[in-house]
Amino acid sequence: MTWLHWYLLVALLLFCVGLYGLVQRRSLIAMLIALELMLAAVSLNIVAITSLSGSSSSVGQVVALILIGVAAAEGAIALSLFVAIQREVQSINVENLSELKG
C-alpha cells in the first residue's frame, strides 16, 4: 500500500459512511449532512490523486475549489427548501412527504 492508497481508503470509507447515512436517515437535514460528507470524500479523492500521482497537482486544487462552491450552493438551496417544506407540511421527515405518492 502506497500513501495514495491510504488516502483513497480514507475517502472510500468517508464516502460509504455518507452513503449509509443517506439511505438510512429520514430527516432531510441528516440526509443533507450525509450527502455533504460524500462530496467531501470526492474532493479528498481528487486532491489526493492529483497531488500524489501524475504531474500537475494544481488542477486538482482548482477542481476541488469548484466542487466546494457547488456544494455551498447546493447546501443553501437545500436548506431553504427544507424551511419551506417545514412551513408547508410541518415536518421534514421524508416519510411524511408523500403528497405525490400514487
Place this chain on the structure above:
Amino acid sequence: MNWNAFLFGASAALALVGALFAVGLKNIFHNILGFALSLVGVAGLFLTLGSDFLAIVLLLVYVGALGIAMVYAVMLSQPLDTPRTPRSLPKVVGSALLAAVVAMALWLVIRRAHFPPSGGSLEVTPQMTGYRLLSDYVLAFELISILLVIAMMGAVMVARKDRSRSGRAASAAPKASP
C-alpha cells in the same frame, strides 16, 4: 515524513469518527457537530497533501458557513424534542449492506487501477491555483460565481414567508383557511 504520517493518522481518525457521529447519532444537533468534526479532519488531510489554501477554504465554507446554516435550518424546522420512531432493523441492515457492497466494489477498482508516480513537487502555492483559475479555468470560475448568485437569490425566494404571488400558493389557499 514521520510527522506527516502522524498528522495523516490523526486527521483520518478525526474524519472517520466525525463521519460516524454525523450519521449514527440520533440527535440532529449532534449530527451537525460530528459533520463539523469530520470536515476538520478532511482539512487536516488536505494539509498533509500540501494544499493549505484548500484546507482553509474547506474550513471556512463547510465548517463555518454550511454548519451554521444547518444549525439555523434545525432551529427553524425541527423541534429537538419530537418523539422519534425507531428505524426498523431490516432497513438499517439493508442500508449497511448496500454501503458495504459499494465499498467492496470501489476498493476492488482502487486495487486494480494503475497510478503513475508523481512527477512534480507536492507543494502547491495559492499563486498557482489562482493563476490556473483565471487562465485555463476562467469559464468554470465565472460560471461558479453566477451559480452562487443564483443559488443565493433562489434560497431567499424559496424560504421567504410571503408566497402569495407564486402559483403554488394559490392552489394551497383553500386548505390554509381555518
